Amino acid sequence: MSDLPKMNNFRTERTGDGILHLIFDMPGRSMNVFSNEAIHEAEAFADWLKGSDVRGVVISSGKPGAFCAGADLGELSEAYEMIKAAPEAERDALTVAHFAPIGRGFRKLETAGKPVAVAIHGLALGGGCEFALAAHYRVLTDAPETQIGLPESLVGLLPGGGGTQRMPRCVGVAASLPILLEGARFGAAEALAAGAAHAVVPAGGELAAAEAWIRSDPDPRQPWDREDWTPETGAALHAITDPVRARYLRETGGHFPAELAILDCLDRGLTVDMDAGVAAEIDIFKDLVQRVEPRNMIAVMFLGRLDYDKRKRKNALPEGLETFGTAVAAAMETRTGALGDLGTRAAALAGIGAPAERDEAMAQAMAVRNPQWFEDPATPEEEAAMSILSAAAMVAADWRGRIAEEERNLADFYCATRAGFPRYLGGPFTFYATYGAN
Known part of the structure; x- marks a missing residue:
């Protein structure tokens, strides 16, 4: 048997009867996240496990209050810039090569022929849930x-480590939709009732319960890898997903591609075996992650929100933030009014201000359009929408001396949640940095 791979983010302990504890414990951090290094270490461990002599594996966290918060979104933003800097013909292959290891590693883990249990106390979100x-x-x-969930859609992404395939296989398609599309979470009792967990125990008893299951000499296969597994039929699947897709198109105008991509993962992946499902997921992920909307939403709806919440708790929000948000909203409203009927149609098209129901066919066309409307406005409504957004960007330009650069994601978050600026475009500072204020 070969030696364990070198790991910086995981450590191991072995019991006398051959159970290996794999402990997720990132150095220097209070919370585990799946960095690129941790992802590759998890895959290397799964490769090693297949040829090992261990009786089984118990996965847990070395952090006292949580299991894993998800992906390292800072690294993801860096990966986006790396991919966009590459020649266009190379981007798809580069994206798959960079992001496929997490799904590949988790698939290797569950097919290594060894029983694997996980003991969770605290949050297991995103990649941690996967x-x-x-x-x-x-x-x-x-x-x-203790909660589990897949909140990737809230920042414009989809679960890329097999989450779109395993969650619905565990709990059923309908029960998985709030988790996948809305950022909902299962508490422990809810997870047990739905089928996402097998046991719930008092805190402190989770490791013993996981070890006890390993010692029962269980079948080390997932339900979907057994001969009696029945995939979803296309008709039954579409009866659930098609109405949800139609609703999202009407409500979002096709401007939020993550939810639609998640539904694509279900439609393409759940009628085939797990290997094909994981392959479909990464194929859809590669297209989504190259779009600008996830980059905008990570910067604003994740990093900006974190900064806003932290500074609000300390009563240390930037001076004049509310005034800035009011000015942004007023600038967009004034420009919309000045454009008359065209401005009203333009604001509805772009998702500016109050939500409005959209024509489903037009929204579907918007969802698949490449380049996106804001990259290449082609109609009077789209030109007018850019004009309305540019009015907000002009306010941001005027405020550059009053809101520091490191506070601008926070300010954009405020405008996206309180001033009616479209979340998929980030905020007025993000928009100004990309498109100016013409």
Whole structure:
């Protein structure tokens, strides 16, 4: 048997009867996240596991309050810039090569021929939840802070580690939709009832429960890898997903591609075996992650929100933030009014201000359009929408001396949540940096 791979983000302990504990414990951080290094270490561990002599594996966290918060979104933003800097003909292959290891590693883990249990106390979100779903047995503590979920859609992304395939296979398609599309979470009892967990125990008992399952000599295969597994039929699947897709198109105008991409993952992946489903997921992910909307939403709806929440708790929000947001809203409203009927149609088209129902066929065309409307406005309504957004960008330009560069994601978050600026475009500072204020 070969030696364990060198790992900086995981450590191991072995019991006397051959159970290996794999402990996720990133150095120098209070919360585990899946960095690129951690992803490659997880895959290397799965490769090693297949040829090992261990009886089984128990995965847990070395952090006292949480399992894993998800992906390292800072690294993801860097990857976006790296991909966009490459020649266009090379971007698809580069994207797959960069992002496929997490899904590939989790698939190797669940097919290594060894029983794998996970013991979760605290949050297991995003990649952390996907890691847990790749285990054959999931033990959650009954603490209120123990929750699992896949919130990637909230920042314009989809779960890229098999989450769109395993969650609906565990809990059913309909029950998975709030988790996948709305950022909902399962508490421990809810996860158990839905089928996303196998046992719920008092905090402190999760490792013993996971070990006990390993010692029962269980079948080390997932339900979807057994001979009696029945994939979804296309008709039954579309009866659930098609109305949801239609609703999202009407409500969002096709401007939020993540939810539609997640539905594509379900439609393409759940009628085939898991290997084909994971392949479909990364194929859809590669197209989504190259769009600008996820980059905008990570910067504003994640990093900006974190900064806003932290500074609000300290009563240290930037001076004049509310005045800035009011000015942005007023500038867009004034420009919209000046354009008359055209301005009203333009604001509705772009998702500026209050939500409005859109024509489903037009929204579908907007969803698949390349380049996106704001990259190449082609109609009077689109030109007018750019004019309205440029009015907001002009306010941002005027405020550059009053809002520091490191505070601008926060200010954009404020405008996206309180001033009616479209979230998929980030905020007025993000828009100004990309398109100016012409």
